[in-house]
Amino acid sequence: MAAKGDMLYAWTTDSGIAKKAECGGAVTTLLKYALENKIVDVVVAVKKGFDLYDAIPVAITDAKDLDQTAGSLHCGTLLMSTFIQKYLDGAKSMKVGVVVKGCDLMSLIELGKRNEINMNNVLTIGVNCGGSVNPILGRKMIKEKFGVDPDKVTKEEIDKGQFIIEYEGGHKGIKIDDLEDEGFGRRSNCRRCKYKIPRQADLACGNWGVIGDKAGKATFVEVCSDKGADLITKAVGAKKLETSAADPKGIEIRGKTEGAMLKLGEKWRKKDFTALRDNLWETINKETSRCIKCYSCIDKCPVCIQIPFDGRADDIMVRPGFIPSDPMFHLRRFAHISDSCINCGQCEELCPAEIPLALFSHAIRVEADNAFAPKLGAAPYKN
């Protein structure tokens, strides 16, 4: 019987999954069990597309298709929440199981609050995330900094502060700090992220803290909800999964890893926000004056839900047909998301005008969170 708060090592009993799995195969096994037993109707995960730099979201209804999703792709910079919102009816008509990193989970929660997603129908299996890498910059980094043809790389991972690649003829690791100082490494929003273990998921999984004979053979699972506990209990009962209590030393190591990541996130916040401080208005003005109004920063933002233009009064300060967009186009968005930007980075990553949008909105939220209280949410009146 698993219970909320448990810290476990878990591993699959399925030899097929075990063979492909990176650390015990618990996540794939739990998803498979949930799908086969109709706990969920569909599983949303990421599979490898053209190569290991190409992450594609998939909606799987047949459990046998799940094995294509095993393993991590650090060049996957996707956000799974808006995918569920837009293409799976916000989980309103189906039960969805989804593998989430921190930004996926925060954005699911925010979309749930906005009635865009029915979180009662969503089973979340969290995975630790130290950050992701833009695929094209990642390839360039491997070519220039590792001196390796990116097409020859067979595996990449981030471990112990290093970006490590395996390729035909060897393996190589370089300290993330060094790579990032030279403009490579993780996306800038990921560097500032301080949500590394997604504890608001039903289960928070990962390989941090798996030590001893279980290293590489089991998944660390923190049970974070009754729903998560129930899934573990049932999967163990059905003999699909085996568990043991996590080694206390492992728990301590996991905590230390997380602590180191949080410290790094804090370092990057200080660095990025300080650089922005002195010429804030000028910088925002200069950068946003390149805006070509593709609306990606709004359409792909999990906390910025646009009221449809049909039946809405004309904007006074944002004129249609003009580029660069009128300043209010961005100012009202920054204001709207000021208390809820989760720093997922989608706005910045998808901006064709190279505007550092996530930096601006993240800075606003962090500074405001630190300075003002309470947060009251929607008002009962209109003005």
Added chain:
Amino acid sequence: MSENTEIMKYVATTCPYCGVGCTLNLVVSNGKVVGVEPNQRSPINEGKLCPKGVTCWEHIHSPDRLTTPLIKKDGKFVEASWEEALDLVAKNLKATYDKHGPKGLGFQTSCRTVNEDCYIFQKFARVGFKTNNVDNCARICHGPSVAGLSLSFGSGAATNGFEDALNSDFILIWGSNAVEAHPLAGRRIAQAKKRGIPIAVIDPRYSMTARLADTWIRFNPSTHIALANSMMYWIIKEGLEDKKFITDRVNGFEDLKKTVENYADAEAIHGVPLETVKDIAFRYAKAKNAVIIYCLGITELTTGTDNVRSMGNLALLTGNVGREGVGVNPLRGQNNVQGACDMGAYPNVYSGYQKCETAENRAKMEKAWGVTDLPDWYGVTLTEQINQCGEEIKAMYILGLNPVVTYPSSNHVKAQLQKLDFLVVQDIFFTETCEYADVILPGTCFAEKDGTFTSGERRINRVRKAVNPPGEAKEDIWIITELAKKMGLKSFDLPTAKDVWDDMRAVTPSMFGATYEKLERPEAICWPCPTEEHPGTPILHREKFGTADGKGNLFGIDYRPPAEVVDAEYPFTLMTGRLIFHYHSRTQTGRAKDMHREVPESYAQINVEDARRLGIKNNEYVKLKSRRGETKTRARVTDDVGPGVVYMTMHFAEGVNNLTNTALDPMSKMPELKHCAISIEKIGGN
């Protein structure tokens, strides 16, 4: 699960709009496209898209799509079976050929459709009707680039890729509003700016791209040659030309030097102060690596080819060709304007620019296609075909073009099309041109077919089928091959896009190595790619030029004024261009609701001083008139255009092309779309 009940899948494909060729994912659910999602793995755009790209799926399932063949009977279109429609088309084309010979037919294909459609269309014209009267709409955008760069460098294509601008030390943008017309190429300029690479924009208008530049130089419309000559005079005067490069790799220096001596100070023509001319000339010449990026501001004039050669002159004079960070790069307008030309949908060349006049080339094609007597003559070009309607040309086949809106002088086009005995239009919507057709054949859009688009950096990007066409609409390859079969033509047993591509590869040395298998990679292949082992050629002319003697050619070219200049009756110069929110005649973007909402009707930019003098307020209606017609539009009063200059975009029916001039560039047959004389009349009212 069958394909049509899948709850969701991504299909990676290429954007159907401009020549940048961005990769995007079409999201397919239950057999319908339900959205576009970013493809971050693309080296071209890294998932980023412009306003048109993110909405490019919205027209796919429009209720306005053509879903069945239509035949005009007693002046009205009635639905017909494919059998009936194709029989009628085959019969009438054959009858025209029998009676009037190969010059009695005209074939025109869009640059919006896939390479495979363009190739099989020109093959159909050449094999079926022994005619070279086949052309595509590159003629009215970058025809002068093909002609001019071929003369200067021996290849009519961009020398370097979009991202390569980041390797440059100086970016000179001339007659291109990349941020609006090629937004994801514009992004490279934005990246360059952030890296501190100096950017100069030469444009009569303060465009979105000019706003991005460090230096914006306003010059008088259509005076490029005078300005370039003046720049080159000062470069030579200061000894800043690349003497070694000229000695080793270039012909014609003395000719150029002699000509530019007359342009020491040409401010009276181009309007740029001498010190500014010197400054820009010296910065371009002194930069270690300098690139020229240009667009239709250079080409859409009666001096188009010479304007392009002037860009070639600047680059050759300063040794800025053949390595990273340099070159001369036309930003090709449409998604497949490079490819349509590459495929030989052109009146004087087969695929890969193999000249029809060369007997060996004809013999090769005759053998490959199982045909005899392919013509050696230069076929009739796009707008010249319109001029010949009812005279030499009696029947015309138009694939995916809307000449009534997009060709110069709409009234002329309409009158000419009416003179045809028989007109076939193959399209996805009932366009303004369809009114003039005898038969309309419903084809497929980009999401409904496999194939390739070749972007402005010669990159052959895959187009992948995501959904089935609506109703009875058919893949365009199927339509052409069925017609060919009805006419008893051999060598048209090519059921798939790959079959057509391989048919093309087999006769095209410059693309032989670009197999579909290699094109699967997100990086795709930039031609030339002569062998299956060849990785492609992102940068042209590294060792030698594509000319017969391997050398680049400098030309002494004198300035010529446009065909029609202002006078007392028509005192304003009209320039034309594009908007970020629309694509050409809006057949597709007009059906994307947010694009329509942004700009639902045409407008004309009018200088503040001119508006004040004429008593015209911002946003009120005005009537613009030229010798060829008139249009009503809203005035947008702004300093973005100089006094005496009016700017209008080309997207709206009964719009700017009611005014434009049909006068042609003698070398490339490009009509003077970007310069004519007009009058402005206040109408008033909002």
